Amino acid sequence: MVTGMEKPYVVGMDIGGTNTVFGVVDSRGNVLATDSVKTQSYSKIEDYVEAVCTKLRPLIESFGGVEKIKGMGVGAPNGNYYNGTIEFAPNLPWRGVIPLAALFEEKIGVPTALTNDANAAAIGEMTYGAARxxxxxxxxxxxxxxxxxxxxxxxxxxxxxxxxxxxxxxxxxxxxxxxxxxxxxxxxxxxxxxxxxxxxxxxxxxxxxxxxxxxxxxxxxxxxxxxxxxxxxxxxxxxxxxxxxxxxxxxxxxxxxxxxxxxxxxxxxxxxxxxxxxxxxxxxxxxxxxxxxxxxxxxxxxxxLKDADAAVLGASALGWEVRDI
Missing domain, CATH: 3.30.420.40 (ATPase, nucleotide binding domain)
Structure with missing residues (x-):
């Protein structure tokens, strides 16, 4: 895994039906800081993205700002890696096809990749866990x-x-x-x-x-x-x-x-x-x-993977692979 010391961190985010958890992760797989929002509290996707960014920006700033973030990885139900979209997820409050990766790239300014939650767990296991x-x-x-x-x-x-x-x-x-x-x-x-x-x-x-x-x-x-x-x-x-x-x-x-x-x-x-x-x-x-x-x-x-960190870790592993924007 080549990260380059100029960008030593990634962001991982796991979107669950109840809670969304996100955090900053280093190249050794240490979850350095986390926060969360209630997924179901936001019926509009724009309000949800804004709520996440309001809490995520201070975390990023505490580690040197977006210049130090290689990328952001998101694990989500019905996440489509190819398109960066959540598609017709039954347990989330937003209907239809949601271009979530693009929304976060625009708001945060960090290249973002998205996949479904189980795929994110597999990537995390391969990067940090039993499947190394x-x-x-x-x-x-x-x-x-x-x-x-x-x-x-x-x-x-x-x-x-x-x-x-x-x-x-x-x-x-x-x-x-x-x-x-x-x-x-x-x-x-x-x-x-x-x-x-x-x-x-x-x-x-x-x-x-x-x-x-x-x-x-x-x-x-x-x-x-x-x-x-x-x-x-x-x-x-x-x-x-x-x-x-x-x-x-x-x-x-x-x-x-x-x-x-x-x-x-x-x-x-x-x-x-x-x-x-x-x-x-x-x-x-x-x-x-x-x-x-x-x-x-x-x-x-x-x-x-430790239960408390696994979802964020798995998603964060995607962040090392994203292309620059």
Missing amino acids: GMKDFIMITLGTGVGSGIVVNGQLVYGHDGFAGELGHVIVRRENGRQCGCGRKGCLETYCSATGVARTAREFLVARPEPSLLRDIPAEEIVSKDVFDAAVRGDKLAQDIFEYTGRILGEALADFIAFSSPEAIILFGGLAKSGDYIMKPIQKAIDDNILKIYAGKTKLLISE
């Missing part, structure tokens, strides 16, 4: 949804339109598949995201009669961390929820390995931190379903 030195890997983000970033021969796979790699929306259950927010049924995201785990918990509690610590929580309020906490305390039903989730994810990963023969699959997000409860069933399902020529060749790893 790897040319072929798949990043799977397990959050509210399931995202993915696919790297082949050292380059992210964007496809001809900028939207390649939506592995969270591969259909994994045809019969009675769960309704997905994308409009289809049976997507991986509906089973293996944090919200998918909570859905499984509610289904198991109805279908199975045995005692469980999860019965002490109103069904609609159960979140994936509740399932993890119960599993740690020896709750068999909670442990079975992880086994079920891990098996579905592992089956899907066995298919993904056949697609690009990656050196590693890297899991990111709170769910990936559930240890053996989730990792053992994932690995078993991969081993049980992998095509023989791929057996034992792909490592299953957990992200090395």
Whole structure:
């Protein structure tokens, strides 16, 4: 990574459905300063951009001004790298196609690149994390949804339109598949995201009669961390929820390995931190379903990016690659 000492910093920004977090990052991957705004507070994109810039400018000035910033990288839902646009993102307050990279370039005066949030995580992992030195890997983000970033021969796979790699929306259950927010049924995201785990918990509690610590929580309020906490305390039903989730994810990963023969699959997000409860069933399902020529060749790893910094770090890695304006 060549940065040139004359421009030793980049800006990273992660746009989430609830919060937008941004910060200044150095070439070693240290997040030096951050701030945030509430994404949903701004129904007009112009007001949102102005609110971000009002908080971002002082951060940039504290590190020597825009002359010291190589570029800005943005991770966003439905982000199109080719066009620098957010396109028809269902969980953001702005409709249609938003030329966000151009808006920030104009306001801040720093070259800006944009991609979807899972691709940003993959770039961050390759630049600062567990995928350093790897040319072929798949990043799977397990959050509210399931995202993915696919790297082949050292380059992210964007496809001809900028939207390649939506592995969270591969259909994994045809019969009675769960309704997905994308409009289809049976997507991986509906089973293996944090919200998918909570859905499984509610289904198991109805279908199975045995005692469980999860019965002490109103069904609609159960979140994936509740399932993890119960599993740690020896709750068999909670442990079975992880086994079920891990098996579905592992089956899907066995298919993904056949697609690009990656050196590693890297899991990111709170769910990936559930240890053996989730990792053992994932690995078993991969081993049980992998095509023989791929057996034992792909490592299953957990992200090395710190949760608090990962979104900003991942997006910031794009900033080193942007062209000057």
